[in-house]
Amino acid sequence: MDQSELKKVAAERAAEFVEDGMTLGLGTGSTVFFLVEAIARRVKAENLHIEAVATSSRTAKQASDLGITMKDINDVDHIDLCIDGADEIDKHYQGIKGGGAAHTLEKMVATTSRRNIWIVDESKLVDTLGKFPLPTEVIPFGCEQVFHRLDAEGLHPQFRLDDSGQRVTTHNKNFVIDLHMGKIDHPHLLKQFLDGQVGILEHGLFLDLVDTVVVGTQDGAKVLP
Numbered sequence: 001m002d003q004s005e006l007k008k009v010a011a012e013r014a015a016e017f018v019e020d021g022m023t024l025g026l027g028t029g030s031t032v033f034f035l036v037e038a039i040a041r042r043v044k045a046e047n048l049h050i051e052a053v054a055t056s057s058r059t060a061k062q063a064s065d066l067g068i069t070m071k072d073i074n075d076v077d078h079i080d081l082c083i084d085g086a087d088e089i090d091k092h093y094q095g096i097k098g099g100g101a102a103h104t105l106e107k108m109v110a111t112t113s114r115r116n117i118w119i120v121d122e123s124k125l126v127d128t129l130g131k132f133p134l135p136t137e138v139i140p141f142g143c144e145q146v147f148h149r150l151d152a153e154g155l156h157p158q159f160r161l162d163d164s165g166q167r168v169t170t171h172n173k174n175f176v177i178d179l180h181m182g183k184i185d186h187p188h189l190l191k192q193f194l195d196g197q198v199g200i201l202e203h204g205l206f207l208d209l210v211d212t213v214v215v216g217t218q219d220g221a222k223v224l225p
């Protein structure tokens with residue numbers, strides 16, 4: 001199976017965790033795409049009554065086109081289960097997210113949720129975080145100052161650019177600065193530093209957040225831990 005098929009394997013297994021009556025959080029990305037399809041199939045086949053909050057307009061559109069009832073996060077009093085992809089997960093189940101620049105909304109939905117499941121293909125499991133550049137979301141006002149501060153800290157910042165060389169903007173019209181660190185030895189210390197930086201709205205270090213990881217492997221889906 002190629003990477004896309006492994007993502008589908010993980011997504012379809014994770015869709016089995018959805019129960020009638022739940023309010024769901026739906027993540028963003030190519031793995032979540034398969035998840036939304038699988039949940040929509042179950043909703044139709046089993047006449048499930050669920051509602052969902054999305055972490056991006058892409059996911060919201062796909063889910064609502066497939067007949068899933070979508071809610072604004074401000075209109076729900078809780079989220080039972082959030083299922084999302086990830087860019088890297090280490091052996092302590094700490095993760096990097098934000099490859100799709102949706103990490104601020106994803107972290108809001110994840111921290112609101114009673115249970116979090118990540119769905120990944122096996123290539124996302126790593127010993128140490130940081131090979132995948134760590135995304136931050138930075139407000140435009142003073143973003144050059146933030147960039148210089150991150151550079152001075154040795155965090156190897158780069159503005160994320162699109163195919164035409166323009167700065168990528170998020171749902172909130174902010175910029176993404178990726179930190180090309182190669183290796184993150186102390187994720188909690190880095191989180192503390194980034195949380196304290198004026199101008200950084202959010203970053204893609206998701207620590208102590210996930211309850212279950214569903215991995216697509218050549219031997220099928222594995223549910224961890």
Ligand code: 5RP
Nearest residue numbers: 029030031085098099100102
């Ligand atoms: C988007 C994310 C995604 O969950 C992450 O990038 C994984 O994406 P994919 O499932 O396409 O590999 O964090 O901001």
